[in-house]
Amino acid sequence: MKRVSDGLVDRSRDLNFSFDGKQFAGHPGDTLASALLANGQTLVGRSFKYHRPRGIFSAGVEEPNALVEIGRGARLDPNVRATVQELYDGLSAGSQNWRGSLRHDLMAVNDLAAPLLAAGFYYKTFMWPKAFWEKLYEPLIRHSAGLGKLSMQPDPDAYDTGYLFADLLIIGTGPAGLAAALAAGRSGARVIVCEEDFLMGGRLNSEQQHVDGVASSTWAANTVAELKAMSNVRVMTRTSVFGAYDHGVFGALERITDHVGHQDQSARQIMWRIRARRSILAAGATERHIAYPDNDRPGIMLAGAVRTYLNRYGVAPGEQIAVYTNNDDGWRTAIDLAAANVEVTAVIDTRDTPPPVDTSGLGNAVLVRGANIVKTTGRHALTSVTLDTGVTVPSDCLAVSGGWNPNVHLSCHQRGRPAWREDIASFVPAGDLPVGMGIAGAANGELSLGAALRSGHDATAQALAALSHGADIGQPPQAVDEACEITPCWHVAHEAKGLRKAWSRSWVDLQNDVTSKDVTLSVQEGFTAVEHVKRYTTLGMATDQGKTSNVLGLAILAEATGQSIPDTGTTIFRPPWTPVPIAAFAGASRGEAFRPVRHTPSHAWAESQGATFTESGLWLRAQWFAKPGESTWRETVDREVEQTRSGVGVCDVTTLGKIDVQGNDAAAFLDRVYANTFSTLAVGKVRYGLMLREDGFAMDDGTAARFSDTHYVVTTTTANAVGVFRHMEFCRQCLWPGMDVHLVSTTEAWAQFAIAGPHSRELVSRLVDELDVSNEAFPFMACAETTICNGVPARLFRISFSGELAYELAVPARYGDALMAHMNDTGKDLGAVPYGLEALNVMRIEKGHATGNELNGQTTAGDIGLGRMVSQKKDCIGNVLSHRDGLAAADRPRLVGFRPVDKSVQLRAGVHFVSHGKDVITENDEGWMTSVAYSPSLGHFIGLGYLQNGADRMGDLVRACDPLRGEEYEVEICSPHFLDPEGDRLRA
Amino acid sequence: MQIPHPLLGLRDASEFVYLGDASLLQRPEVPEGADMGDSVLLDAFHEYLHLRDNPAGEHRELWFHEQGDRSWLVVTRNTTTHEITDCVLARDLVSR
Structure with a gap:
């Protein structure tokens, strides 16, 4: 394992970093994964359930295995994909999910118990005794399973949010995205181009191909330079478009400092809401693997990822590499490796067809057709693979290609359901795409380079036409259409014998330790729908959301149920495409800035x-x-x-809310909005007003002052100021637009x-x-x-x-x-x-005035003793429905006062009233206390509350019961007007 | 979502407050001098306030531009796709 070339990495500079405390060096342009591979670190983590040793599996966002912790203290980030973490000087990374050490994980004992730990095992195994689940089993399981741990400290970094606008948003900058962006940029339209990676170009940087006669990575760099020089194009790298929302709104996460470590001066990440009139999804495709026994060992890697490490990072992920493929694309890995003088030990094609490439450069590689892998060896790293022909090939790296899945995700965020395409054995976008979205390149199943470039160009032409943006966008870039035939091979039906049988497992979902057996078990247990299988087995869950496993899993499901793959269907794709920190959604709205003060x-x-x-x-x-x-x-x-x-x-x-009401119909308007009458109010006078909701319950109260025939100022409660104004505007604009009245909120x-x-x-x-x-x-x-x-x-x-x-x-x-x-x-x-x-x-409270505690949305004017305020002579909001049987019933709770019989007792709001001699149960509940206070004027506690027939029970005693606190005391029912009931003081 | 305000153009839905079915515009008439507890009136208001269609498809509904010009709008929105096909000032609709 070594650097075999410069690739696109700057080897003139070293970047020092640590992994599990050990010091390593890499170079600018490396990811943590490429730097680890260059340093021979194959083992990078332990699996979720069985604690199996795991290595780097991919070279991108789809990574299921290589999840690491980055940073220290409060800045510790768990579950970071090493395959996308850019290397920087001083980066500190650590492996996850082990006890003891990564090499000697004590929890690996789980793997020995594997036959007991199949999908759903804990529902069946830990049933008895019942009480043990919460106290013993669940904590135990949670402790042994899992990924990284949080720092448990407040996030010290700053985040921000913002809006961006574009005529055309291009998502992804592989061949299709760059061809689309180039055409769009030249048209003069307002364009945003988003790339998740730090280097634009996608697979152009991973392949030894040519575009317009130059190396594909060179063409990518030249095109990016041209785009960046265009004033109408905003080029955003390190920016994941993670969701497609209604009406052409997209969510995008831009990582500002994650590639350099913490910076005081800058927001760490920015959450963008992008509004685009049209969009082009050029998100490429993700390679999938094949389910064969022991297919999870460190050193087993996707074939396309092997090419990425070799061509982009100049790293050979092994010294003896075997290739296992069911399609033409896998062969290119062998060709590229051989061209870089890396030993290819075997190319195993599951198809019995002639090689699609010239194999003369493959040296001594064993070329096998129509064969499958049935066994692999190597505890901490792969050492060999064994074929069903009986041949064993020594290998420290296996490059696997099970075909490519178009990244349809964003096309499905608005009800789109992908359609199966037999020729590429995968799903492509279909159905209701997000409004204005076009699909280009591998995301649309155009798997060859020439076709991807053409489809990107065409997608822009269509988008511009839809925008009526006429411009000459020239010809698409040219490249060959390489062979990309596939004959699906999903899993290897190999019957292990004897003792080995129980332990023979073919992994489908590496991140969740889901095997092909788990999928068939789910079917046996009756969970046959694809969404049920996901929940039963956890296939496709967690941080990678099954990017490398979903299609494989449902192919196995289809076989087990006897349905076709399109009939089996996919689970629903929901945002986000890749994990987005909650902190980024919050942006600056945290702590004191959470909401305005x-x-x-x-x-x-x-x-x-x-x-x-x-x-x-x-x-x-x-x-x-x-x-x-x-x-x-x-x-x-x-x-x-x-x-x-x-x-x-x-x-x-x-x-208190203040609303200025003016106009010739101001008085008539208030008569209709309030239960009582304001047209009769003299200029220079104030009147208390009660407002009902249309359903007859009390809404709010306040006062209205009349300053002239056509000018009132009304007040609302503090809590309802916004709602009352909204309601009054509704009445004015929607119910009686003919009235001459205007409203202005003047609270501030x-x-x-x-x-x-x-x-x-x-x-x-x-x-x-x-x-x-x-x-x-x-x-x-x-x-x-x-x-x-x-x-x-x-x-x-x-x-x-x-x-x-x-x-x-x-x-x-x-x-x-x-x-x-x-x-x-x-x-x-x-x-x-x-x-x-x-x-x-x-x-x-001493005066018995109602506030929010009393006007809780369940009380009528009558309940608070103001029934007579509701005019019977005029229509107003809520008048008719306040006459409903239930609202006009005589035995409704009425607002009354309470004082403790024992004057030293402290009353509490929330207690319920029960008559003497009755049990304290819901059926005997007669009302509740709404507000209490210590009255310094009276020298004891007083309370307000609702009580059935309360107005007729003055002087009676009732029990105030607080079963929550175990309190009970006697209170006397009295008028809610504790002080100066005649009102002499206020008229003085 | 974005709402095409008839006066202000395309505005982000977060500026608006949603109320519900635009049938709330058709408040029953209460005749002068009517008995407020009249059962016909009660039924009319009950129907007005509580009985709504719940269509899967086109829906006319009330939105308030609270963080904007305070106008009440009637928006025609497809409840299955969120496509908005019409947006008018409520007062224009009622005055017509």
Whole structure:
């Protein structure tokens, strides 16, 4: 195993890297896999279930075996395919899934128990005793099976997302993709070309072929240079287009730093959403292997991969290489190896046909026709293969070709179901392709170089025609059409004898350790549909999604069921084509940036006062303002309530939704949207409003203030601000578009403060410029547009959520922070204090006001005691259906208050009410507690809740039961208005 | 998905909020002075609000351009292919 040539690798520079702690060197242009092979490291991992020694199997994204860990600490990435990991200086890689050491894996004992571990074994074997499954069997199985391990630390790298737009997206840059891109680029259309590899050219770099008279890799390099010079073409390498979505949207993952290791300055990966009017899928084909006994030893490799290592990386993956093929393409591996002076020990063709190539250069190679491999030897590396003719050929590498599968995946992401093509013994794209997609090259079953180049060129011509983009795109590049005949050979039907029989296994899916026996067992057990076989055997699952095994597996399935392969069909192809980190989907939306944060206008001032904040939707609201010496939040909140109720408190209530409603039909519009009537509201007055959903349940509540005949300002709850606005726009545009009314959400435009407490009038009078705020001139439920603080425009409302004499004062948002500071400053002698969301909540519970806890989507106007608000004289949203039997029933739960019989008891929201003498079971449930608070005004806990016939049960006792916490206590049913039920305070 | 907004052109579906069947545009008429609990009215509203066709194929449905111009749109979308064949302002449809 050695470098036999430069290939496309820069051997003038060394790159040092480590594998399992051992130091190696490779070169720029190497993958980890090619560098490991160049250093003679054949054994690179252990298999999923049986812990069999495994080596590098492919040279691309399809790799099932060579999964390694890259990096260290929090930057440790498991399950990286060594075949696509670009080598860089200092790269640290490690093998996976062993205990002890890679060479001497203690878990390899599993392999000895193989006859017991067939597909589905754990469903049958670990049935008894039942309790052992969760505690013993499953942890044990999970420990012994599996791939790499996560670092279990937060991902320290940065990721990003973005959008790209194109007339034409070309996916893949093999012969078809480059021919398509060249034609498209020359046309002047806006083109994006994506290549998963770091080197563009695909198989052009893996073969000794010629295009337009030059070496294929040279033609690729020249074409890429030409494309990069075109201003209308965006060339993206290291970019996997992993999904085709609706309407020509594609997902693509660009790896920015994975080939150089961590860089502080850059996002590691970028998730692109590409919108393309047309697309060309030129994703090539993936070679498959053949199921024959012991076909998983390190050194057994796909024939095309052997050519890639030889021609692109200059590495011979063995010193004595045998070739095993059922098609013409496999022979080219032998020819290329011989041309590079690597010994070819045998070419075994399963077909009994003359060699498709000139074999004179193959030296002493044994050429066998119509034969199969029935045995291989070599524990950590292949040593020989034995044929059914009895001949044994010494080999340290076996190049296998079972044919090529077009990479149809992206063509199937929108319901496309591939069709079987007998001549290439594989599936090609068919059915409903993603809108605007054309298929070119090997992805469409055009397996020869000349045909691939022509089909790429033609696909661009068709795409441009569909785009009505007329341009001369010239002639397609020319190349020969090499032989690529195939006669399928899926698996070797070899009956091993005696003891060996149980251990004789032919692998189908190397990554999941699925053998041909597992597939036939699945059929025996009744799982005959292809999707069932996948789930029963795990064939085609995990990181490679069966790229080298699926078609082989379903061919074996077809044989076992007696169906044809097209009748058996494929499993459904879903995104992603190759694994995509969740972190890339998240992009920058992590941690604090996970979603936007909304600050209230007085946020900065609240911060300066040491406020504690809480999330309320996207908003951060001040929860309380602790003072030095206060040791618990309750102490702070109790003080805020007491000081507000005895002096004056101010609270930022900007988060409440505000909607400006204007127009000649504004009043009529609100009459239809709200359950109660607003057309009768006098200018300069505010009214409480209740909004129903069309199904008759309560939707939201708030107030509407009338500033003129044609101008209202309505408020919504914080949580429903967006939904109510959307609903009102629906009513305006979809139900009554003839009405002259317009809506603007002004939630962020106005900073609004509640000013509550007996001294609130005095404080407000110090703020307003000219407005008379006496009780006579500005009574309860008055409103006015005015100015404060020498000319600042303001809106003043005399409304109260706290039950105190109270106002709400709104100013343009930019004045909010200053006004908050000013009110606390100028009201110091009045005892002015800021209060937070918690105190606001305590005071509203003391007054029995409903909020989100009570308006939970299951409550009617009647439930919250506002049944009479629903006008019987007019149509409004929800009016009719609020009369449904179930919603109008007399025994519905009603909102009432609760106080503990034992005043020291702490009430809890969520407890359920059960009458005395009844069992605590669901059938006896009579209601539940929605909100609780400690009332500093009353000196004990109080609660709100729903109770059947609650309004008629005042003064009764009921049990509050909390089976979750094992608590139960007695509460007395009372009015929800705990404080000042007559409302004298707020009218003072 | 992308929605061809009649005023703003092709916009990404993530800018929109989906509501449902465009039959919601046909809210039953409530006659002046009607008894709100009338069983004929109740049936009409029940049908309007709850009984929907669930076609495999062309479906007219309401989308709200919440992250855009706040217009309600009626989009004709094939539920089996997501192909969008028509998109109009809901208010134009109702006013007609």
